[in-house]
Amino acid sequence: MWNLMLRKFKMGRLTEKGGNSLTQQKSSIPSSFRQSLQARHLDCGSCNGCDWELTALGNSFYDHQHFGIDFVASPRHADLLMCTGPASTQLVMAAHETFEAMAKPKWVVAVGDCAVDGGVFKGAYASANGMGEVLPVDVKIPGCPPKPEDIINALLEFMGKR
Amino acid sequence: MLGLREYLQSFHSCPGTVIIEWKKQEAIVEVPSRDLPEILTYCLAMKPRPTWLTHVVNDERQLGRGFCLYLVLHFPGEDFSLTLFAKEIIDEFPSLASIYPALNWSEREVQDLFGLQAVGHPDPRSLVLHPGWPKGFHPLRKDYKVGDERNEFKRAPLVFPEMHGDGMFQVPVGPIHAGIIEPGHFRFYVNGEPVLHLEAQLFYTHKGIEKLLEGKSIKDGLRIVERVCGVCALSHGLAYCEAVEKLADVEVSRQALLWRTILAELERIYNHIGDIGNMCAGVGFALGNANGSQCKEKLQRLNLEFFGHRFLRGMVVPGGVSSIPGSQDSQSILNRLLELSKDFEDWIPLLLDHDGFRQRTVTTGILKAENALDFGVTGPAARASGIANDWREHHAHLLYPELNVKSMIEQDGDACSRLLVRVNETRESFRFLDTLLREAIKGPASEDKGTTPLTLEKFRQFAPAWGCVESPRGTDVIWLMLDGEDKIYRCRIRSASYANWPAVPLTAPGNIVPDFPIINKSFELCYSCCDR
Numbered sequence: 219m220w221n222l223m224l225r226k227f228k229m230g231r232l233t234e235k236g237g238n239s240l241t242q243q244k245s246s247i248p249s250s251f252r253q254s255l256q257a258r259h260l261d262c263g264s265c266n267g268c269d270w271e272l273t274a275l276g277n278s279f280y281d282h283q284h285f286g287i288d289f290v291a292s293p294r295h296a297d298l299l300m301c302t303g304p305a306s307t308q309l310v311m312a313a314h315e316t317f318e319a320m321a322k323p324k325w326v327v328a329v330g331d332c333a334v335d336g337g338v339f340k341g342a343y344a345s346a347n348g349m350g351e352v353l354p355v356d357v358k359i360p361g362c363p364p365k366p367e368d369i370i371n372a373l374l375e376f377m378g379k380r
Numbered sequence: 381m382l383g384l385r386e387y388l389q390s391f392h393s394c395p396g397t398v399i400i401e402w403k404k405q406e407a408i409v410e411v412p413s414r415d416l417p418e419i420l421t422y423c424l425a426m427k428p429r430p431t432w433l434t435h436v437v438n439d440e441r442q443l444g445r446g447f448c449l450y451l452v453l454h455f456p457g458e459d460f461s462l463t464l465f466a467k468e469i470i471d472e473f474p475s476l477a478s479i480y481p482a483l484n485w486s487e488r489e490v491q492d493l494f495g496l497q498a499v500g501h502p503d504p505r506s507l508v509l510h511p512g513w514p515k516g517f518h519p520l521r522k523d524y525k526v527g528d529e530r531n532e533f534k535r536a537p538l539v540f541p542e543m544h545g546d547g548m549f550q551v552p553v554g555p556i557h558a559g560i561i562e563p564g565h566f567r568f569y570v571n572g573e574p575v576l577h578l579e580a581q582l583f584y585t586h587k588g589i590e591k592l593l594e595g596k597s598i599k600d601g602l603r604i605v606e607r608v609c610g611v612c613a614l615s616h617g618l619a620y621c622e623a624v625e626k627l628a629d630v631e632v633s634r635q636a637l638l639w640r641t642i643l644a645e646l647e648r649i650y651n652h653i654g655d656i657g658n659m660c661a662g663v664g665f666a667l668g669n670a671n672g673s674q675c676k677e678k679l680q681r682l683n684l685e686f687f688g689h690r691f692l693r694g695m696v697v698p699g700g701v702s703s704i705p706g707s708q709d710s711q712s713i714l715n716r717l718l719e720l721s722k723d724f725e726d727w728i729p730l731l732l733d734h735d736g737f738r739q740r741t742v743t744t745g746i747l748k749a750e751n752a753l754d755f756g757v758t759g760p761a762a763r764a765s766g767i768a769n770d771w772r773e774h775h776a777h778l779l780y781p782e783l784n785v786k787s788m789i790e791q792d793g794d795a796c797s798r799l800l801v802r803v804n805e806t807r808e809s810f811r812f813l814d815t816l817l818r819e820a821i822k823g824p825a826s827e828d829k830g831t832t833p834l835t836l837e838k839f840r841q842f843a844p845a846w847g848c849v850e851s852p853r854g855t856d857v858i859w860l861m862l863d864g865e866d867k868i869y870r871c872r873i874r875s876a877s878y879a880n881w882p883a884v885p886l887t888a889p890g891n892i893v894p895d896f897p898i899i900n901k902s903f904e905l906c907y908s909c910c911d912r
């Protein structure tokens with residue numbers, strides 16, 4: 219226990235606070251969503267690079283929760299569907315069902331080059347060329363994979379916090 | 381290889397068996413497909429028992445060879461690999477899955493993607509292509525051109541075994557899961573709490589990468605191969621480059637070998653440490669998870685700073701590495717790693733000595749050694765069941781022979797053992813990196829830029845070659861054949877996850893459903909490089 223506390227003190231604060239301005243900027247979403255956004259991840263055939271970067275948002279350096287962003291377990295609780303991957307054919311139905319299960323208003327984010335336009339997988343026989351062919355995409359975050367700070371920044375911008 | 385060659389030569393002294401090539405470390409032997417079961421049985425009875433590297437079917441009808449089957453076995457004692465090659469397959473071949481269950485999935489995949497029949501297969505259900513694709517859709521046949529089939533796909537019910545009885549339930553989970561994880565469908569057959577049987581239906585993220593690769597240049601191929609899997613990107617790329625270099629008969633320079641080894645070990649530690657953290661997440665142990673993910677983040681930032689990519693993509697190229705950090709950078713990398721290894725030793729006892737954590741992981745999800753052998757399980761999952769199969773120990777490549785790698789094994793085969801294997805391997809990797817970086821700091825002995833240019837005319841055409849690398853999850857094997865224009869003719873990707881997934885359902889019975897997350901995370905397999 220003592221060791222643990224000592225370690226904690228030595229380590230200090232890791233979370234990076236950059237970019238979270240409290241004065242509201244322009245945002246297209248209703249004001250009640252600007253302080254807190256609940257996101258649901260949907261893997262639609264990604265190589266898992268983008269998924270791991272989404273996971274990384276939860277580590278002590280980025281800590282998405284301190285921006286009011288959280289990942290939820292059910293689409294029923296989600297405002298935001300964060301999609302990774304080019305939309306592999308065998309998942310398209312599941313993607314539709316996930317989107318249907320969300321309450322309105324809802325938004326779709328395409329995370330990574332694959333989700334934006336198919337990336338390197340353009341033209342494969344069992345995949346679409348990006349999530350846009352399957353769901354109405356509102357925000358695009360390019361990169362292969364986008365860095366965690368790019369994802370956070372894009373979300374903050376969407377919320378009008380930047 | 382003592383005995384094996386004589387056996388194959390004398391095999392029925394039948395004209396179908398031809399030794400195409402026999403070198404010290406590698407051989408290709410052509411056999412009639414009907415004799416494969418007998419030959420494989422003989423090979424598997426040898427001591428130490430060989431293991432499969434890959435199983436490839438290729439449509440070579442344009443070359444007048446019909447469909448061809450390549451089965452690559454590796455004999456660990458002698459570091460010898462044998463490719464059994466059967467040609468002129470028309471529409472069926474004898475199934476080997478009952479002799480060697482490791483080939484179960486691969487043969488089912490061939491049935492789906494080539495429309496050939498594996499005669500006598502114990503479980504001939506479709507695997508890669510879910511029910512719902514148009515009839516006669518066999519995309520890996522060369523005469524298939526990518527068309528509109530994906531729009532015709534209509535999801536149909538999956539086929540699962542039935543189970544009846546008092547108090548029996550089926551618990552379906554997935555394909556979309558409640559977290560940031562990849563998609564797969566699991567069906568638990570339970571009676572009360574304990575699981576009686578588990579069916580895993582994967583391949584939701586199947587995109588058709590192997591078809592996509594056909595006709596691509598070597599460079600474009602590398603870009604795609606590196607994106608088959610996010611977290612084993614380097615291993616896949618490296619295996620691919622090794623295959624390309626074999627086809628070009630190129631030896632890479634010492635600096636390239638050095639940096640490739642460093643990169644492979646960097647990939648291992650960031651993965652292992654991340655996976656240790658994730659196992660903690662699997663039982664809701666936030667402290668362990670936080671420490672693991674912090675450490676992983678620091679390592680990935682190091683990757684970004686010195687190698688330009690958090691997942692180390694773009695570093696390995698055919699012929700060498702794309703850039704080499706100077707002595708000063710090497711020194712900084714070393715300093716950072718020393719710090720991180722100290723930090724690792726600081727927090728790892730938190731989990732290893734934690735009663736609650738031990739209770740959840742000890743005796744959970746046991747993989748028996750004989751199952752691991754039969755299913756050709758690779759990586760930490762096999763080593764936790766007492767199988768010393770580290771590819772770095774058994775195959776002389778990169779700088780591993782100088783590092784004197786030993787397989788880190790545990791005997792119990794449970795989730796805790798898999799964790800311990802990772803912990804020990806991480807320690808070893810830190811040690812290797814220390815040695816390697818000290819050499820890097822000294823700089824190259826002579827002019828050595830780390831790349832050997834490949835001249836295009838030299839590639840062997842329509843010849844098979846494989847590359848294999850021990851990724852954090854086990855061996856990743858890339859099998860490659862180039863066509864007359866140095867474009868990819870066939871590239872088969874057999875990842876560690878592909879080899880290990882069939883063994884995961886075996887470890888669930890007897891455990892309770894809430895233990896499955898920790899079992900699953902203790903294997904920490906990817907879906908993407910399995911599904912491709």
Ligand code: SF4
Pocket residue numbers: 263264265266267268269302303329330331332333337338361362363364607610
């Ligand atoms: S964008 Fe890149 S990292 Fe993301 S899923 Fe696609 S290939 Fe993987």
